[in-house]
Amino acid sequence: MGAHLVIERPGLFSTLQDAGRFGYQRFGISASGAMDPFALALANALVGNPRGMAAVELTMLGLSATVEGGPLRLALAGADMALTIDGRPAEGWRAYALQPGARIEIGPARAGMRAYLAIAGGFAVPPTLGSLSTHSRSGIGGLEGRALRAGDRLALNGAPAGPLLALPPSHRPAARGPFRVLLGPQDDHFTPEGVATFLSSDYRVSDKADRMGAQLDGPQIAHRDGFNIVSDGIVNGAIQVPGHGRPVVLLADRQTTGGYPKIATVIGPDLWRLGQARPGDVLRLSAVTAEEAEAASRAHEAELAALIAAMVEEAGPAGLSSERLLSHNLVGGVCSALDTDHA
Incomplete structure (x- = not known):
């Protein structure tokens, strides 16, 4: 029997998600995929x-699980969730080697919304249309097209032993600044005052938020001449404004077409931040040009490559690598004593 991860407590809404299911929107099938692709990649x-x-993908609450059948390596990245292994505190943003019988416990998010539990070699789950991503509304992908339940046994592909890597705290992603958007494709369906309101106001993530989209609460955006259009395609991050005048950001599990005008689209490099936005968080939006969006995308890819290059190997059961030791001032007290004696 190969290694399995046996779910004891599944959390609020834990699903298998990968980079997404692409090429099927023309058939009405959502792309799905990780809400925070940056944390997934790391x-x-x-x-x-x-x-x-x-x-x-863990949402707000973590899970508890036990390792069966063989060893594995895992890492947790994304939202700040407390992690323990066999009752001992552990860290996110770091890989661990676990033996059969080991138990992991992941607590609720202290900051952020979603975390990703990756396992070396991945999950031995048959893909649906080329992807393991779960789209629960249509019941496809993942584990029977649904969120994880207590008692689920996730079969693992297994992987050869490898280094236990860690991302130093100084390199961990932090959300900052306004969300950058490209205006359109239907910004001409709004009055100039409506567009100005959209770009100058603070909007709060409402409790009407899930993997499909998030309604933002704030000043109403004025339409120019009605709020219906001929339905057209929807991309991740598209911002519709229905008749009530409040923007709705469409996300990973979005519908494939929609009939409300789209005032703007959040650019790709900022989508991961939407995946970490919690109800009550305040968002500010800033328009950029297509050229600026392309430059931001290149910079985002370079940042991801730099963060992966910055990962260091953690040696030993306590993770006391030379890099980790050198990151702490282990001789400060000795130096102070020497200085005092010399004086």
Whole structure:
């Protein structure tokens, strides 16, 4: 029997998600995929997986699980969730080697919304249309098209032993600044005052938020001449404004077409921040040009490569590598004593 991860407490809404299911929107099938693809890529890199391999996406609450049948390597990245292994505190943004019988416990998010539990070699789950991503509304992908339940046994592909990597705290991603958007494709369906309101106001993530989209609460945006259009395609980050005048950001599990005008689209490099936005968080939006969006995308890819290059190997059961030791002032007290004696 190969290694399995046996779910004891599944959390609020834990699903298998990878980079997404592409090429099927013309058939009405959502792309799905990780809400925070940046954290997914980094979690996978920590255990030596390709960046888009499926991981368990945890939403607000963590989970508890036990390892069966064989050893594994795992890492947790994304939202700040407390992690313990066999009752001992552990860290996110770091890989661990676990033996059969080991138990992991992941607590609720202290900051952020979603974390990703990646396992070296990935999950031995049959893909649906080329992807393991779960789309629960249509019941496809993942584990029977649904969120994880207590008692689920996730079969693992297994992977050869590899280094236990860690991303130093100074390199961990932090959200900052306004969300950058490209205006359009239907910004001409709004009055100039409506567009100005959209770009100058603070909007708060409402409790009407899930993997499909998030309604933002704030000043109403004025339409120019009605709020219906001929339905057209929807991309990740598209911002519709229905008749009530409040923007709705469409996300990973979005519908494939929509009939409300789209005032703007959040650019790709900022989508991961939407995946970490919690109800009550305040967002500010800033328009950029297509050229600026392309430059931001290149910079984002370079940042991901730099973060992966910055990962260091953690040696020993306590993770006391030379890099980790050198990151602490281990001789400060000795130096102070020497200085005092010399004086």
